Amino acid sequence: xxxxxxxxxxxxxxxxxxxxxxxxxxxxxxxxxxxxxxxxxxxxxxxxxxxxxxxxxxxxxxxxxxxxxxxxxxxxxxxxxxxxxxxxxxxxxxxxxxxxxxxxxxxxxxxxxxxxxxxxxxxxxxxxxxxxxxxxxxxxxxxxxxxxxxxxxxxxxxxxxxxxxxxxxxxxxxxxxxxxxxxxxxxxxxxxxxxxxxxxxxxxxxxxxxxxxxxxxxxxxxxxxxxxxxxxxxxxxxxxxxxxxxxxxxxxxxxxxxxxxxxxxxxxxxxxxxxxxxxxxxxxxxxxxxxxxxxxxxxxxxxxxxxxxxxxxxxxxxxxxxxxxxxxxxxxxxxxxxxxxxxxxxxxxxxxxxxxxxxxxxxxxxxxxxxxxxxxxxxxxxxxxxxxxxxxxxxxxxxxxxxxxxxxxxxxxxxxx
Amino acid sequence: xxxxxxxxxxxxxxxxxxxxxxxxxxxxxxxxxxxxxxxxxxxxxxxxxxxxxxxxxxxxxxxxxxxxxxxxxxxxxxxxxxxxxxxxxxxxxxxxxxxxxxxxxxxxxxxxxxxxxxxxxxxxxxxxxxxxxxxxxxxxxxxxxxxxxxxxxxxxxxxxxxxxxxxxx
Numbered sequence: 001x002x003x004x005x006x007x008x009x010x011x012x013x014x015x016x017x018x019x020x021x022x023x024x025x026x027x028x029x030x031x032x033x034x035x036x037x038x039x040x041x042x043x044x045x046x047x048x049x050x051x052x053x054x055x056x057x058x059x060x061x062x063x064x065x066x067x068x069x070x071x072x073x074x075x076x077x078x079x080x081x082x083x084x085x086x087x088x089x090x091x092x093x094x095x096x097x098x099x100x101x102x103x104x105x106x107x108x109x110x111x112x113x114x115x116x117x118x119x120x121x122x123x124x125x126x127x128x129x130x131x132x133x134x135x136x137x138x139x140x141x142x143x144x145x146x147x148x149x150x151x152x153x154x155x156x157x158x159x160x161x162x163x164x165x166x167x168x169x170x171x172x173x174x175x176x177x178x179x180x181x182x183x184x185x186x187x188x189x190x191x192x193x194x195x196x197x198x199x200x201x202x203x204x205x206x207x208x209x210x211x212x213x214x215x216x217x218x219x220x221x222x223x224x225x226x227x228x229x230x231x232x233x234x235x236x237x238x239x240x241x242x243x244x245x246x247x248x249x250x251x252x253x254x255x256x257x258x259x260x261x262x263x264x265x266x267x268x269x270x271x272x273x274x275x276x277x278x279x280x281x282x283x284x285x286x287x288x289x290x291x292x293x294x295x296x297x298x299x300x301x302x303x304x305x306x307x308x309x310x311x312x313x314x315x316x317x318x319x320x321x322x323x324x325x326x327x328x329x330x331x332x333x334x335x336x337x338x339x340x341x342x343x344x345x346x347x348x349x350x351x352x353x354x355x356x357x358x359x360x361x362x363x364x365x366x367x368x369x370x371x372x373x374x375x376x377x378x379x380x381x382x383x384x385x386x387x388x389x390x391x392x393x394x395x396x397x398x399x400x401x402x403x404x405x406x407x408x409x410x411x412x413x414x415x416x417x
Numbered sequence: 418x419x420x421x422x423x424x425x426x427x428x429x430x431x432x433x434x435x436x437x438x439x440x441x442x443x444x445x446x447x448x449x450x451x452x453x454x455x456x457x458x459x460x461x462x463x464x465x466x467x468x469x470x471x472x473x474x475x476x477x478x479x480x481x482x483x484x485x486x487x488x489x490x491x492x493x494x495x496x497x498x499x500x501x502x503x504x505x506x507x508x509x510x511x512x513x514x515x516x517x518x519x520x521x522x523x524x525x526x527x528x529x530x531x532x533x534x535x536x537x538x539x540x541x542x543x544x545x546x547x548x549x550x551x552x553x554x555x556x557x558x559x560x561x562x563x564x565x566x567x568x569x570x571x572x573x574x575x576x577x578x579x580x581x582x583x584x585x586x
Binding site: 012013014015016017018019020021024025028038039041042043045046049050051052054055058059062233236237240241243244263266267269270271273274275277278279281327328329331332371372 | 434437438440441442444445448449451452465468469472473475476477478479480482483484486488489490491492493494495496497507508510511514515517518519521522525526528529532548549552
């Protein structure tokens with residue numbers, strides 16, 4: 001039956017069916033062959049999404065979408081520019097810093113890429129930066145969006161692994177900043193090699209001015225994350241506070257959002273999350289089925305029977321995560337991998353939170369590796385550069401992200417607290 | 418005939434859009450109420466329950482809307498590299514798989530709803546079949562749209578929902 005499930009899964013996936021239907025149909029067929037009453041299907045589908053923690057998903061997507069458009073993102077980027085624009089190739093370093101800022105507001109990689117890309121790429125082009133390379137750097141910095149809290153994948157992981165969203169959020173900071181620093185180093189080296197211009201010269205006056213101009217945007221992460229970590233709000237409540245804040249600022253302070261535009265953003269956020277949550281619902285049936293066949297434990301036992309070298313096994317697990325991230329979209333990959341690998345991770349002595357960071361960062365890297373590379377697609381559509389060129393230019397950034405990934409996994413003292 | 422089907426298809430999309438938006442607005446409102454009441458007055462107990470139920474409805478109806486717009490996540494690289502005739506066969510087979518799955522889901526979703534008709538939600542005492550109703554409705558609609566796709570494919574109409582769309586546009 002496991003074999004039927006795997007074969008049908010791969011077949012349906014290659015046929016180009018929607019991932020939720022791939023998962024649902026292959027699981028249902030296997031259950032039916034095993035004479036399991038199909039009533040578990042609706043039961044598990046509802047159980048999978050009947051969770052208050054998951055309410056944070058549509059709300060963080062919505063808040064991020066509102067904050068990503070218009071004035072707020074422009075001012076944040078101006079502030080980032082005043083801080084780091086003076087470096088050679090400064091504008092590309094600024095695009096990474098802007099990605100880090102945005103990561104603290106938005107919970108998705110695509111939204112971060114779109115926000116930074118839309119406002120910075122015209123400027124980068126005008127100053128003579130290679131457009132494909134600039135777009136690929138912004139796509140790579142977009143991966144930080146799901147590592148620095150808030151993070152939609154971390155919420156999904158927390159729900160599956162029954163871990164607290166708050167602990168995962170806390171553990172995301174240092175890895176996210178490390179990814180940003182890694183990308184900045186590559187950007188500076190390229191800046192010297194390609195003799196890119198310096199941008200805004202460093203001046204305290206400009207920093208103070210742009211800081212105050214950007215204060216409404218900078219306050220957002222303070223409210224969201226401060227509220228969660230101080231225990232005033234649950235993550236789901238904080239997400240709703242963020243939505244209210246974003247709407248108020250955009251409608252009444254910057255006045256760059258019309259009600260009509262708001263309606264469109266809400267609709268898009270609703271559909272985006274429904275797509276993710278529908279995959280979660282279908283995957284709950286799959287996870288239930290695999291658990292009832294004891295597959296996760298079998299995987300752990302099999303892996304440990306091959307070698308007891310923790311270092312090596314972790315490397316295998318990470319490779320598996322990276323490969324899955326190349327071919328599957330983040331949420332689906334997360335929902336399938338987490339329940340399968342958790343028992344093994346526990347046997348290897350990796351804590352649930354640390355493993356969550358490993359899996360989220362690994363899948364985030366998948367956002368810039370074709371064929372399924374959402375950040376590259378978003379960067380391509382916001383910059384009008386062909387995906388192939390961006391994909392080629394992303395290689396050095398990809399390399400540095402993988403180095404940081406190894407550090408995150410193997411130096412838990414620094415990266416998982 | 419085809420025109421009529423296309424029209425039915427678009428109506429589904431036009432109706433579901435405002436419903437999903439209303440669900441999102443209600444979700445925001447309910448949790449805002451939860452925060453305000455807890456911070457300033459005594460906390461109300463029913464808001465979490467309502468929020469979870471809203472999330473279930475948004476998920477299923479939003480998924481139906483995404484289906485209508487061809488926006489579900491799919492890996493279509495392998496399929497699209499096939500020669501044209503073979504590709505049409507694979508698309509057709511895929512539609513049949515979808516119809517079988519969604520049709521079955523409609524049927525068992527309806528049975529499940531029937532089974533739970535005596536259950537009530539813990540806090541508000543809402544009959545649970547009101548919440549579970551969304552599964553047969555959504556999968557029934559998606560199955561119907563798959564049937565429309567099949568008719569379109571057989572008649573050689575090219576407006577099939579097989580555009581590769583990423584999640585965020």
